[in-house]
Amino acid sequence: MTASGRLTAAFAIALGVVAMTTAAQDIVVRKGAAAKATVDWAGFSAPSAGPGATLVQVARQDLERSGWFRTVGAGGEFRISGEGAERGGQLTVALVLTDAGRNAVALNRTYSADASQARTLAHRIADDIVKAATGRDGFASSRLVLVGNRTGRKELYVCDSDGHNLMQLTQDRSISLYPRWGANNSAITYTSYLRGFPAAFRIDVATGRREMLAGFPGLNTAPVLSPDGRSCALILSREGNPELYVQTPPGGPATRITRTPHAAESSPTWSPDGSRIAFVSDMSGKPQVYIVSRSGGAPQRVTSRGVENVAPAWGPDGRLAYASRLGSRFQICVLDPASGAVDTVTPDDADYEDPSWARNGRHLACARTSGHRSSIVLIDTLTRDQIPLVSGSGDWYSPDWTK
Numbered sequence: 001m002t003a004s005g006r007l008t009a010a011f012a013i014a015l016g017v018v019a020m021t022t023a024a025q026d027i028v029v030r031k032g033a034a035a036k037a038t039v040d041w042a043g044f045s046a047p048s049a050g051p052g053a054t055l056v057q058v059a060r061q062d063l064e065r066s067g068w069f070r071t072v073g074a075g076g077e078f079r080i081s082g083e084g085a086e087r088g089g090q091l092t093v094a095l096v097l098t099d100a101g102r103n104a105v106a107l108n109r110t111y112s113a114d115a116s117q118a119r120t121l122a123h124r125i126a127d128d129i130v131k132a133a134t135g136r137d138g139f140a141s142s143r144l145v146l147v148g149n150r151t152g153r154k155e156l157y158v159c160d161s162d163g164h165n166l167m168q169l170t171q172d173r174s175i176s177l178y179p180r181w182g183a184n185n186s187a188i189t190y191t192s193y194l195r196g197f198p199a200a201f202r203i204d205v206a207t208g209r210r211e212m213l214a215g216f217p218g219l220n221t222a223p224v225l226s227p228d229g230r231s232c233a234l235i236l237s238r239e240g241n242p243e244l245y246v247q248t249p250p251g252g253p254a255t256r257i258t259r260t261p262h263a264a265e266s267s268p269t270w271s272p273d274g275s276r277i278a279f280v281s282d283m284s285g286k287p288q289v290y291i292v293s294r295s296g297g298a299p300q301r302v303t304s305r306g307v308e309n310v311a312p313a314w315g316p317d318g319r320l321a322y323a324s325r326l327g328s329r330f331q332i333c334v335l336d337p338a339s340g341a342v343d344t345v346t347p348d349d350a351d352y353e354d355p356s357w358a359r360n361g362r363h364l365a366c367a368r369t370s371g372h373r374s375s376i377v378l379i380d381t382l383t384r385d386q387i388p389l390v391s392g393s394g395d396w397y398s399p400d401w402t403k
Contacts, residue, residue, distance in 0.1 A: 037133065039063060042074040043081030044095070051091050051118035052084040058119050061162065062126030062140040065387060067362060067380045068133065077101055078133055091115045097129055107132035119164060130360075139358035142402045144365060145169070145179040145188050146376055150394025156190060158205065161358075163376070163389035170203065178222045178267075178398060183229035185402040189213065191221045200234050202250065213250045222267055225249065226274045227403075231294070233257075233268035233277050244268055244279050246294060257296045269314045270294075278302070278312040278320055289322055291337065302337055309333075313364075315357035321345075321364055323353040332366055334381060345381045352379075356400045365389060365399040 041060065046052035063069040069078070082095040090112060097107035107128060113121040120141075127138030142161045147154050151168075154175045159166040170176055172194045179190040182202070189202050200214040200223040214220040218237035225232050232249040235242045239256070242264040247254040258265050263283035270277055271291075278291050281299065287308040290299035303309035306324035313321045320335045326344070330351045334343045346352040350370035357364055364379045375391035376399050390396045 036070040037068060037078055038072045038076040039069045039078040039080065039129075040072050040074050040076035041080045043079060044083070046084035047086065051086050051115040054118040055084055055091065055093065055122045055125070058122035058162070059126045059129075062123060062138070063129060065162065065378070066126070066130050066138055066140070066360075067383055067385065068130060078106070078129075080129070086115050089115050091118055091121060093121065093125065095125060097132055099133070119160065123161065136362075137360050139360045139363060139401070142359060143185070144356075144376070144389070144399050144401060145181060146390060146399045147176060147179060147397045148390075148394050150392075154397075156188065156203070159390060166390065169205065169208070178224075180224040180400050181402050182225045183227055183403060188400075189223040189225055189232065191223065200232075211250050214247060214254065216254075223249075224268055224270065226270050226294075227272060228274055231274070233270060233279075233294075235265055235268065242266065244277065244292070246277075255296075257292060257294070258299065267311050269312050269320075271314050272316055272318060278314055280310050280312065289320065289335075302335060302340075305333070305342060311354050313355045313357055315361050316359060317361040319361070321355035321357060323355065323366075332364060332379065343381075345379055345384060346386075347384070352377075354398045355379075358401050359403060365401060367397045367399065 046056050060071055077100055079098045079100055084093045093111040095109055096105060099106045111121055123140035126140040130138035140161050143158055145156060145158050148157045153173050156169040156176050156179050157166055158169050172192050175193040177191040179188050181188055187202050187204050191198050192201050198219050198221050199212055200220040201210050202213055203210045213223050213232060214234060216236055216238035219242050221235045223232050223234040232247045234245055236245045243256055244258040244265045245254040245256050260283045263281050265279050265281045267280045268277050275294060276291050277294055278289055280287050281290050287310050288301055289303040289309050289312045290301050292299040306326050309322050309324045311323045320337060322333055323330045324333045329348055330353050331344050332346045332352045332355045334345055350368050353367045355364045355366040362381055364381060365376055367374050368377045374395040374397055376389045376396045378387040378389050
């Protein structure tokens with residue numbers, strides 16, 4: 001089996017799917033973690049300093065962060081050759097990726113960008129290499145929105161997939177909560193106390209222009225747009241206790257989905273096809289995760305382990321990640337709604353909350369709290385590897401990946 005074939009098979013087996021090629025002898029069973037193919041950059045030339053050097057460093061880190069690759073000095077299963085050069089403020093990269101096992105070129109492409117965009121170009125190249133080698137999407141070009149309080153107020157920030165280029169998005173000088181990217185990644189929905197009460201807003205990332213989605217009396221929280229961007233699920237208390245609603249944004253009619261007069265709902269998240277919504281309710285006495293049709297009906301409870309289960313995030317492959325109180329700590333669990341299988345993907349060394357799936361369906365960003373400090377970490381759900389993303393001044397919460 002080729003290097004790319006082994007990577008694809010390893011991912012499939014890790015998700016409980018039998019992977020095979022046309023020949024029975026090519027079946028490879030790997031349990032517990034994904035295989036890592038070796039990759040070398042020995043044939044790629046770039047300056048030892050400046051944008052070209054930055055590009056190589058960032059792209060190498062992206063490939064290792066993807067979980068599929070391990071860098072070696074020479075003789076890798078995948079070999080990268082070509083050249084990166086800066087001329088007149090322009091960075092040009094000619095890159096060839098060779099699958100040594102098949103003695104075949106997997107990727108042959110020329111890239112060009114302003115030299116100031118070396119990191120952005122590196123993320124794009126890394127994603128192209130992951131796609132060419134594994135057939136799966138990379139996430140290096142993704143961005144994160146998160147909540148930080150380093151100014152003394154909870155404001156929204158955005159950053160690259162590796163935690164670099166951290167920039168403050170809002171200047172509300174209030175409390176901002178529950179940020180979620182919209183379908184085309186140009187706007188973010190969130191809850192703000194800017195007007196003195198919790199209202200639902202949408203903010204344009206490029207311009208900073210903001211519009212109110214819902215400002216009914218009471219709570220207007222946790223707005224999240226459907227995959228097609230035409231509907232917004234959110235929690236409203238305009239008729240009494242907090243219930244799940246679906247609204248046509250901005251400010252359109254809101255349809256009540258749940259009817260639990262003695263309970264409270266929170267944390268909606270859409271299924272990948274937009275047909276269902278997972279949410280949290282304490283209708284059973286403790287917070288648990290439920291699933292309901294977007295048009296309403298009887299909710300189905302899908303969690304039972306742990307004292308309480310909160311903050312669900314629906315992944316691109318249909319699995320649900322959520323925070324579960326197991327013993328004295330919150331841990332991140334991953335649920336397959338079809339089979340009911342549950343996997344705990346974080347260690348019992350801190351509290352882990354607010355999971356969000358990267359678009360590759362393998363990695364999660366979440367908040368890690370230890371010693372009364374909260375940071376954002378990246379979790380590889382196959383290997384359990386953990387990489388710090390955002391920490392330092394202030395505390396950081398509620399990450400959400402671009403789609």
